[in-house]
Amino acid sequence: MSYQPLLMNFEEAAELRKELGKTSLLGEALSRDIKKVDTYMAEVGIEVPGHGEGGGYEHNRHKENYMQIDTAGRLFLITEETKYRDYIVDMLTAYATVYPTLESNVSRDTNPPGKLFHQTLNENMWMLYSSCAYSCIYHTLSEEQKRHIEDDLFKHMIEMFVVTYAHDFDIVHNHGLWAVAAVGICGYAINDQASVDKALYGLKLDKVSGGFLAQLDQLFSPDGYYMEGPYYHRFSLRPIYLFAESIERRQPELEIYKFNDSVIKTTSYAVFATAFPDGTLPALNDSSKSISIDDEGVIMATSVCYHRYEKNDTLLSMANHQQNVWVHAAGKTLSDAVESATDIKPFNWGSIFLTDGPKGEKGGVSILRHRDKKDDDTMALIWFGQHGSDHQYHSALDHGHYDGLHLSVFNRGQEVLHDYGYGRWVNIEPKFGGRYIPENKSYCKQTVAHNTVVVDQKTQNHFNTALAETKFGKKHFFVADDQKLQGMSGSISDYYDGIDMQRSVIMADIEEFEKPLVIDIYRIKSDVEHQYDLPVHHSGQIMRTDFEYDAETIWKPLGEDNGYQHLFNVGSGKTDNGSLVSWLHGNSYYSLISSAVAGSEVIFARLGANDPDFNLRTEPAFILRQSGKDHVFASVLETHGYRNESFEASTDARGLVESVKVVGDNDIATVVSIKTTTDNTYEYGISNQEGDAQLATHSVEFGGKAYTWSGAFALL
The missing domain is CATH 2.70.98.70 (Beta-galactosidase; Chain A, domain 5)
Known part of the structure; x- marks a missing residue:
């Protein structure tokens, strides 16, 4: 089978293209994304800063870089405008040029540092989103471009996560979840199945001591609740859905959405069901007072649950409250349903x-x-x-x-x-x-x-x-x-x-x-x-x-x-x-x-x-x-x-x-x-x-x- 992008094949991109300029939830999401990425490309361009404090200029620039090229990747597939493809190539090439020579950042807490960020958690996130962007343009690259980006950037990152910091790779925790999702998605993007297997089954390949399947099996209660509370729970949804969608497309035989009695659905519903009526999530344990169901991970979960699990009216109500959907085939399914609904009540998951x-x-x-x-x-x-x-x-x-x-x-x-x-x-x-x-x-x-x-x-x-x-x-x-x-x-x-x-x-x-x-x-x-x-x-x-x-x-x-x-x-x-x-x-x-x-x-x-x-x-x-x-x-x-x-x-x-x-x-x-x-x-x-x-x-x-x-x- 010819190479397909991880989260959106070419046929799906063509369907999403029909929403450009519309006032549907998906159409509005596309308009917002186009405006944001175009502005960033024009005002910031390509900048690879050095090291900085968590929350400082350098930290935020690295973060914005990966977020913008991830969005640009999907926009390239949907709009077919080459400016998005070229921006991703230039950004990843710039990082690949300097990454092998970078020293570790300075960590001011007890988490191990990356080369870009003060902790590897952020580095995991950078690689995950950048890998998604890479998969969107892979089919347009020359072999020389692929070797430079993969050998001098992504493979160095994978080695850091699975070798240098192996002790953190297999922990069953939200940090470990981001690590395995990042390595797995990157492995798919660069056709490295050995790394994908480590991400799925753990470094010992036993499906128990670590890896994505162990995370899904051990992180949550039978009702889907996550011990650290809703704030960190909603944070876990992003790597879950990004990796799950990639697995479903590259290894459908794993039936990831059915794994462990559809634990992905169960744990998503647990987050949804804790929300206050205004959409904010209760501040149990270390939690923000402002994080809500408008969070990116919850928006992904709402769209995919409606698309892959059930056409639930309460999910429609959530999407209507969020006034947003994931720019993805699942988001189109949900957007179409909201568009055709006549009377949508405020969401309510009951007692x-x-x-x-x-x-x-x-x-x-x-x-x-x-x-x-x-x-x-x-x-x-x-x-x-x-x-x-x-x-x-x-x-x-x-x-x-x-x-x-x-x-x-x-x-x-x-x-x-x-x-x-x-x-x-x-x-x-x-x-x-x-x-x-x-x-x-x-x-x-x-x-x-x-x-x-x-x-x-x-x-x-x-x-x-x-x-x-x-x-x-x-x-x-x-x-x-x-x-x-x-x-x-x-x-x-x-x-x-x-x-x-x-x-x-x-x-x-x-x-x-x-x-x-x-x-x-x-x-x-x-x-x-x-x-x-x-x-x-x-x-x-x-x-x-x-x-x-x-x-x-x-x-x-x-x-x-x-x-x-x-x-x-x-x-x-x-x-x-x-x-x-x-x-x-x-x-x-x-x-x-x-x-x-x-x-x-x-x-x-x-x-x-x-x-x-x-x-x-x-x-x-x-x-x-x-x-x-x-x-x-x-x-x-x-x-x-x-x-x-x-x-x-x-x-x-x-x-x-x-x-x-x-x-x-x-x-x-x-x-x-x-x-x-x-x-x-x-x-x-x-x-x-x-x-x-x-x-x-x-x-x-x-x-x-x-x-x-x-x-x-x-x-x-």
């Missing part, structure tokens, strides 16, 4: 529980979703999976945060209770070279930076990665059959010595409320007394409280370590009978109403203490502080009202929930009571039992009153 761990045995992520009549989605998420790191391979690969039973909530187009995400200014050279800032460890990873209970102002698992990797949570229940009443619950044990925790979240759609109530019952079991802090990280301006507090005129840190050193104490108040804190965020009001015991305190905090380089964002939070042995925090998050500043209008700035009380708690069940300003009372029972006992009928008596219900939880 879902995703297991973590290679066998689904290490906790997971629970997500509840509710859509109202205006197509506005409320989403609540709790996380209790394994620690998000691969410390066993390399200390630099520890992306885990210490925040078991973290809670995030989203509605009305914004994240209401949120996670900070990572401490990093990616590729911004003045900010620590674009690497993880020191505050990533001193604050962002610490438990207090998350919406979960902190014991005695310490961090879970003693902030010890090796210890944390031995711990994981457990699903207590997940019931989402009825949109009116959904619930999820998880537990963790000994994240703090001798302490067990269970968090149950109920999403209750009640007629008198504008939006579903998010009812949060956080149960703690301990034989000795501790201080328990429940941080609530939010955005916006405090509107009111139902307790007296003193504002601090001189701000001081809340503590000396474990993240508390970065939080200013800006005010506090005592409360014995519960607390209400209400704030305005965007055009919506939110109130958190919580139970309390004698001596409870609410502390208002603001991030930014001990931050001499202004690395951290300035964000508000408040902390519910209570003490005891066994203890239950019961809270209700109510969404209410509307504010339009341009019309100077505000409605329902005060919510309906007046108080929340823990009626009683024992090993059988917990009962909470919610009282409203309309004289209504709602009581909920939550089972604290496991297995079949959880599903049975529960009978408890608290304060002389008997409560009976069946199942994991119920409105009593």
Whole structure:
């Protein structure tokens, strides 16, 4: 068979050519690509810079070079304009001329350096995309041109990845995934099957110790979840799809898209299903707050899943949200479907529980979703999976945060209770070279930076990665059959010595409320007394409280370590009978109403203490502080009202929930009571039992009153 480009054969390119100048999603994507590449060719031309800091000029120029020639390769096939072909030839020739003589870059972290970049991960990416570009023009090159580019550039790179840094090639991790995909795609592009085999099956060719098949077999849980969280998960989709498409075209007998029960589809859907309603991905572990389903890898996945797996309406909704498709045959299939659809609703993957761990045995992520009549989605998420790191391979690969039973909530187009995400200014050279800032460890990873209970102002698992990797949570229940009443619950044990925790979240759609109530019952079991802090990280301006507090005129840190050193104490108040804190965020009001015991305190905090380089964002939070042995925090998050500043209008700035009380708690069940300003009372029972006992009928008596219900939880 004659040589064909890796990702797009000539017949497919001819079909895509028909979209030029159209207003379809594919047509618009082509127009954007043409404009961007033409501008880059005219303004930058051919430049091969030297070494530079991560995120610096040289780094960004090398990155832009490979991105632009990759796009130019597809444009050459689609438009048949030789200027794109010539640009790729000139760029690869320029690199091939200097690459053999280059010394290794200077690495300022623990990842090994490449010749172009400060770490081999970026070098892998350069070779992967450049190889895709090369395959698009291969059939136009003379033998002399091929020998120069292959012998003086690509073969040197392959040797670096599979020989010099062989110890990193076979690691089952997102870095290893990029390495094997880069070598495999390059091997296909230069007709080097021996390198392809190493990329597919590992250096030992055993399909287990390394290689692409081992990555697909070992990286993800049975539900497709990736231990490092959505940020690194979506990063893994690009090498997966680029290599999978190449394999499907060069070695179709491998049936890569069916491999391991179609794991490529399963893991893609797992990323899709974690997204907030606005498309952003939850900041679990080291994660950006802005990465969304508009990411290149997710766009590839959306297109290919629709093209190769199923014509799913939710994928149509995602593409409509993205307003983009992959410039590829799969993208055309999806673009055509969006073009012909008449009514596309906002995407919604529904309520879902995703297991973590290679066998689904290490906790997971629970997500509840509710859509109202205006197509506005409320989403609540709790996380209790394994620690998000691969410390066993390399200390630099520890992306885990210490925040078991973290809670995030989203509605009305914004994240209401949120996670900070990572401490990093990616590729911004003045900010620590674009690497993880020191505050990533001193604050962002610490438990207090998350919406979960902190014991005695310490961090879970003693902030010890090796210890944390031995711990994981457990699903207590997940019931989402009825949109009116959904619930999820998880537990963790000994994240703090001798302490067990269970968090149950109920999403209750009640007629008198504008939006579903998010009812949060956080149960703690301990034989000795501790201080328990429940941080609530939010955005916006405090509107009111139902307790007296003193504002601090001189701000001081809340503590000396474990993240508390970065939080200013800006005010506090005592409360014995519960607390209400209400704030305005965007055009919506939110109130958190919580139970309390004698001596409870609410502390208002603001991030930014001990931050001499202004690395951290300035964000508000408040902390519910209570003490005891066994203890239950019961809270209700109510969404209410509307504010339009341009019309100077505000409605329902005060919510309906007046108080929340823990009626009683024992090993059988917990009962909470919610009282409203309309004289209504709602009581909920939550089972604290496991297995079949959880599903049975529960009978408890608290304060002389008997409560009976069946199942994991119920409105009593």
